[in-house]
Amino acid sequence: MPPSQTRAATADAETTDTTLDVGPGLIPETPADREFRSTRTPLWRALISGPGLVGTILVGVVIVLGLAAPLLTSYGPDQQIDGAYLLPPSAEHWLGTDDLNRDVVTRVLYGIRVDLLIIFIAVPIGAALGTAIGLLTVSHPISDVVAQRVFDVILAFPALVLGIALTAVLSPGAITVAIVIVLAEIPIFGRLTRTSVLRVRELPYVEAARVSGASNTYVLRRHVLPNSVESLGVQFALSLSLAVFVEGALSFLGIGVTPPTPSLGAILAAGNGYLETNPWFSAGPLIVISALVLGFSMISQSISHSRRH
Numbered sequence: 001m002p003p004s005q006t007r008a009a010t011a012d013a014e015t016t017d018t019t020l021d022v023g024p025g026l027i028p029e030t031p032a033d034r035e036f037r038s039t040r041t042p043l044w045r046a047l048i049s050g051p052g053l054v055g056t057i058l059v060g061v062v063i064v065l066g067l068a069a070p071l072l073t074s075y076g077p078d079q080q081i082d083g084a085y086l087l088p089p090s091a092e093h094w095l096g097t098d099d100l101n102r103d104v105v106t107r108v109l110y111g112i113r114v115d116l117l118i119i120f121i122a123v124p125i126g127a128a129l130g131t132a133i134g135l136l137t138v139s140h141p142i143s144d145v146v147a148q149r150v151f152d153v154i155l156a157f158p159a160l161v162l163g164i165a166l167t168a169v170l171s172p173g174a175i176t177v178a179i180v181i182v183l184a185e186i187p188i189f190g191r192l193t194r195t196s197v198l199r200v201r202e203l204p205y206v207e208a209a210r211v212s213g214a215s216n217t218y219v220l221r222r223h224v225l226p227n228s229v230e231s232l233g234v235q236f237a238l239s240l241s242l243a244v245f246v247e248g249a250l251s252f253l254g255i256g257v258t259p260p261t262p263s264l265g266a267i268l269a270a271g272n273g274y275l276e277t278n279p280w281f282s283a284g285p286l287i288v289i290s291a292l293v294l295g296f297s298m299i300s301q302s303i304s305h306s307r308r309h
Contacts, residue, residue: 045306047302047303050302050305052301057295062291068109073106077110081097083101085099095284096280096281098267098281099274108285114262118178118181118247119243120240126183129189130185130190130193131189131193131232133193135224139216148194151186154184159180159184163246163249166180172254173256180246192231196227234300237297237299240292241293241296245289249265252265252266265289267282267284267285
């Protein structure tokens, strides 16, 4: 092959190797881009390595205990046992009994189910609403200003204070606790999403996508949301940890889940008066709450670490 044809073939090969077909709103992908994409740590891998693995195990064990509650105990959560007033731990009652002759382990296992149901419903709702508000208002100056001022008002009240205020208007209960968590999460996810949109839309490749004719919907779906998933994942894990604390604190104060429904915070509050004589009464819910808060925090830390590397 003549030298001129050889150079032309080589140039064509290099061009084919360094670029991809470009569609509307897309920019060429270089080998360096492909290498970065192939070596980037997937989000799920953060859950099975380092602190994330420990956190996943802690949370997973608590979830399994809650789901398997009917299989792990022969008592009901409100069943009163004759002659079982504040019994110490034994083979039959691992954490003893409470002041109403109920098995503490049973109450804790069913309390896990109630707490997890609340936080796994409230946090996703708050995250979805906050993310939607952040995406919809950031492109409209007036609605953005209104949304930010509303967020300021909500964030001015700590979650516990917000819960006390809502309890004065609404009756205490699981629904009230869920509403408190939702309201506390909306401004957090709304501002996080807004920040991601403002950051990403100024990047050169987003500007190139707009110049090539990409719509706002395409830019949000292709560029903004994928670059926000990991930061939203970090915040979601932190929010689950916060939700466990909020539910436990509100129930501990007596304005959360109402008796006789078992709740970790309520069980902890009931055992608070027997710390000197029956400390095991409070040990169960305290251990579970600590495991959930620590587990979600470690998952968040692992996701954040994977983003930086």
